[in-house]
Amino acid sequence: MTPLAPENIHPFQSRRQRLLARMAELGGGIAVIATAPERLRNRDTHYPYRADSYFHYLTGFPEPEAVLVLISGAEPQSLLFCRERDTEREIWDGYRFGPEGAREIFGMDHAFPIAELPQRLPDLMANQPAVFHALGFDPDADARITMALNGVRAQARTGAVPPSAVRDVRALIDEMRLLKDDHEIRIQRRAAAISDEAHRRAMGFAAPGRFEYEVEAELLHAFRRHGAQAPAYPSIVASGPNACVLHYVENNRRMAAGDLLLIDAGCELDGYASDITRTFPVTGRFSGPQRDIYELVLAAQAAAIAEVRPGAHWNQAHDAAVRVLAQGFLDLGLLAGNLDEVLETGSYRSFYMHRTGHWLGLDVHDAGDYKVGSNWRPLAPGMVLTVEPGCYIRPGPGVPEAFWHIGVRIEDDALVTPEGCDILTAATPKTVADIEALMAGAARATP
Ligand code: GLY
Numbered sequence: 001m002t003p004l005a006p007e008n009i010h011p012f013q014s015r016r017q018r019l020l021a022r023m024a025e026l027g028g029g030i031a032v033i034a035t036a037p038e039r040l041r042n043r044d045t046h047y048p049y050r051a052d053s054y055f056h057y058l059t060g061f062p063e064p065e066a067v068l069v070l071i072s073g074a075e076p077q078s079l080l081f082c083r084e085r086d087t088e089r090e091i092w093d094g095y096r097f098g099p100e101g102a103r104e105i106f107g108m109d110h111a112f113p114i115a116e117l118p119q120r121l122p123d124l125m126a127n128q129p130a131v132f133h134a135l136g137f138d139p140d141a142d143a144r145i146t147m148a149l150n151g152v153r154a155q156a157r158t159g160a161v162p163p164s165a166v167r168d169v170r171a172l173i174d175e176m177r178l179l180k181d182d183h184e185i186r187i188q189r190r191a192a193a194i195s196d197e198a199h200r201r202a203m204g205f206a207a208p209g210r211f212e213y214e215v216e217a218e219l220l221h222a223f224r225r226h227g228a229q230a231p232a233y234p235s236i237v238a239s240g241p242n243a244c245v246l247h248y249v250e251n252n253r254r255m256a257a258g259d260l261l262l263i264d265a266g267c268e269l270d271g272y273a274s275d276i277t278r279t280f281p282v283t284g285r286f287s288g289p290q291r292d293i294y295e296l297v298l299a300a301q302a303a304a305i306a307e308v309r310p311g312a313h314w315n316q317a318h319d320a321a322v323r324v325l326a327q328g329f330l331d332l333g334l335l336a337g338n339l340d341e342v343l344e345t346g347s348y349r350s351f352y353m354h355r356t357g358h359w360l361g362l363d364v365h366d367a368g369d370y371k372v373g374s375n376w377r378p379l380a381p382g383m384v385l386t387v388e389p390g391c392y393i394r395p396g397p398g399v400p401e402a403f404w405h406i407g408v409r410i411e412d413d414a415l416v417t418p419e420g421c422d423i424l425t426a427a428t429p430k431t432v433a434d435i436e437a438l439m440a441g442a443a444r445a446t447p
């Protein structure tokens with residue numbers, strides 16, 4: 001993730017203050033939140049670095065080897081442990097902020113070299129009522145907390161008392177991450193706009209004879225050209241029968257006339273994911289059976305989107321989509337029986353086997369529980385989710401041959417507003433007429 005512009009620091013400070021206030025409500029304590037490590041791809045070459053989402057949410061600090069410590073109490077404090085400035089390493093690997101930059105640019109109350117963390121953490125932890133830590137996710141982080149606790153225990157004769165409780169810090173941050181603030185919504189809107197452009201570009205480029213990876217290259221071009229740092233997840237460019245493989249990522253088939261092409265792709269911008277799926281015919285014209293299935297999935301999506309509003313619960317959109325799809329499967333002769341039977345037995349899962357959406361934010365499948373206690377969570381303004389029904393028809397006994405190998409998914413990103421929802425990805429064509437018009441107007445050459 002890129003370094004922060006000074007005007008963007010405030011939202012991170014405000015999130016730290018809100019987390020500190022929540023910790024205080026729970027009796028106070030110390031939170032320890034590390035960023036992600038660099039990971040080797042091979043020998044001495046690393047994967048592109050990405051900060052831990054929780055750490056980024058609270059700091060915006062882009063470097064590896066950094067740990068945030070929050071201390072609640074009469075004077076709440078934010079401390080950052082990070083790499084020191086190092087002329088030699090900066091010549092080879094790039095700029096480092098150092099503790100001074102962490103204070104001045106990232107608004108930390110105190111900052112120290114990361115090497116000092118093991119000796120300072122026991123003192124910071126002593127006499128705190130609780131340690132807020134994500135237990136069990138990362139053995140190194142668990143070991144850091146265990147060592148610090150033992151460090152406090154070792155000072156028992158000085159009167160130091162270790163925290164008596166370990167609380168899940170992620171659970172508190174998850175609740176915050178569910179409701180996007182203005183800074184996050186601005187980024188998510190921009191990420192959606194970049195992905196919209198990428199999908200239009202792909203639609204205007206796809207043609208019989210081209211390879212799926214050539215279309216993927218068009219998507220990546222649009223992402224980077226507009227400043228997105230990476231795809232938010234491996235792009236799915238699935239033509240013909242590949243559209244019925246939900247997580248298809250090989251993207252190496254040559255497309256043929258008569259294929260549908262399912263593209264599920266979204267960029268990551270400043271840490272935030274977008275997530276769009278569109279499905280269209282590579283010739284630019286839907287066949288009759290393709291259109292039947294496409295219109296059905298589109299109707300299911302419209303029914304689901306109508307259930308995305310404050311007060312509606314999380315699962316209403318899924319229930320609405322399933323109802324429309326199940327009736328459509330009966331009408332098209334894909335299933336036998338009646339609607340109640342199809343819903344009760346779950347036989348619709350032969351053609352629709354995934355759920356209709358997920359939270360969207362720093363993670364493509366974002367943080368936050370879908371239930372509160374045993375009930376589905378009610379939607380509230382500021383939540384961002386996807387709405388992505390689909391239909392995937394593999395050959396099989398009793399399945400009309402005209403529908404074989406048709407796979408359709410239509411996915412948009414929705415921001416819950418006080419009135420209902422705002423579809424952040426609404427500009428990406430999705431009616432049959434809009435798709436056919438875009439493709440007819442594009443200067444698509446068959447290779
Ligand atoms: N692209 C991942 C998803 O749609 O969930």
Ligand code: MN
Nearest residue numbers: 275386388411
């Ligand atoms: Mn999705």
Ligand code: MN
Nearest residue numbers: 264275276411
């Ligand atoms: Mn998707």
